Amino acid sequence: MVILNFHGIGPITRDIDAGEKDCWINLRFLEEILDYVAPRKDIKLTVDDGNESDVTFLLPALKERNLKCTFFLCSDRTDKPTFLDKDQILEIRSAGMSIGNHGKYHKSWKGLTGESLLEEILESKESLELLIADSITAAACPFGGYDRFSLKQLKKLEYDKVYTSDAGRCSPSDWLTRRNTIRRSMSIGDVKSIINRKPSVIQEVKMRTKTLIKRLR
Ligand SMILES: [Zn+2]
Secondary structure (H helix, E strand, C coil): CEEEEECEECCCCCCCCHHHHCCEECHHHHHHHHHHHCCCCCEEEEEECCECHHHHHHHHHHHHCCCCCEEEECHHHCCCCCECCHHHHHHHHHCCCEEEECCCCCCCCCCCCHHHHHHHHHHHHHHHHHHHCCCCCEEECHHHCCCHHHHHHHHHCCCCEEECCCCCCCCCCCCEECCEECCCCCCHHHHHHHHHCCCCHHHHHHHHHHHHHHHHC
């Protein structure tokens, strides 16, 4: 299985750094990707950050193609300019989409401990749960950052799945799950090769070793 992860769609609506800018794609590119993905059963979609473009551009494009997506939101961003407000989050929910936790303040979970980590992985989860009146069982690490300690705490909180930004394929049984970030610098050909690439055994071992090192540090 392959997971594609989006961030912002359409015009960039606030000041962001160059790294994040590369994660904003235009609507045409999104639609091209979704058209390719729609007939396939081996691809899942997620979107991070709770940008308003989730509801203005992504949601209608998903609905048109009868596609589902998990939206990872940051609780402290709700109702703030350029981010989703409460009504928009409920609209996403009622369209049959899943909601996951992406932290309270969008801090990397690598190196976070104590209260600061709990704010991101527990307080944010609880406040989103209250808003959607349902439980949240998936988390996505902001900036793809995690370490042994944060993963241990996420396990303790009984998250079903934790999504990273480590590229590659994944298996539905993975707890720590790889996702492929879609960037504006990519072409549709690049996206197709991410989806269809079958890594060699050596590449697979290398990738798994890299993840293991990140998990243990
Ligand atoms: Zn993020």
